[in-house]
Amino acid sequence: MTGVVQWGLAFVCRLQGRPSAAESIPITSNPNYHEACVVTPPAAAYWSYWHATGAGTTWTYSSYGASNRNVVPGGFEGWSFSLNKTATSNPPPGVTPNNPAVSPNNPTVNLSVDDLDRKINLGQSTSLTWTSTNATSLTAFSVTPATGGGSWSGALAVPGGTKTITPTAKGTYTYTISATGTGGTVYNTATLTVQ
Incomplete structure (x- = not known):
C-alpha cells in the first residue's frame, strides 16, 4: 500500500504496485494520466475504500480514508479501483462481505x-x-x-x-x-x- 506524499496513507494511491508510475490511466480528461502519488489522486482514477459490518452482504462506500476508520469486530474493509466513475457509481469490491459468525442483530x-x-x-x-x-x-x-x-x-x-x-x-x-x-x-x- 502506497500513500501520497501530501497526506500519507490517508489517501492510498497504489495497492500492490497498481497503478504503477509508468502505467497510463485513461481518465476522460487525460487519456495518458500517470499517478505520481504526490497529491490526492483525481476523482476519475482512485482506489475507492469500502467497509461492511459482516452481518449482511452489502458494502458501504467510505467518505473517510482507511487511516481514519477502525474495522468493526467481524467486519470487512475493501478496495476497488474507480475509473471515470462518480461517488454514486463507484464499483464496490467484488467479494461478498458476509461473516456467518456475526449476528445481524449485533450493534x-x-x-x-x-x-x-x-x-x-x-x-x-x-x-x-x-x-x-x-x-x-x-x-x-x-x-x-x-x-x-x-x-x-x-x-x-x-x-x-x-x-x-x-x-x-x-x-x-x-x-x-x-x-x-x-x-x-x-x-x-x-x-x-x-x-
Missing part, C-alpha cells in the same frame, strides 16, 4: 477523526464523527488520557452524528465510543494527536 459502531492525518495543533478544533447500526444507544465512553483531550462524554445521537473537540493540551488522545443494542454492547476508538 456496530465506527468513530472517525475528521482531520485526514488525525493531527491538529494546540488551539485548533476538530470533529469526531460516528455511525452505527442496530444500536439503541450510543455513548461517548471515555478519552485517554482523561484530561487535555477536550470534552467527550455522555449520550450521543443514534444512529450517527458529529461533535467538535477542542483539546487543551498537547499529546495523543484515544476517544472511545460504545454502542448498545439487543445484541449486546460494542466499542470503537479513534486517535488524535495534538502538536
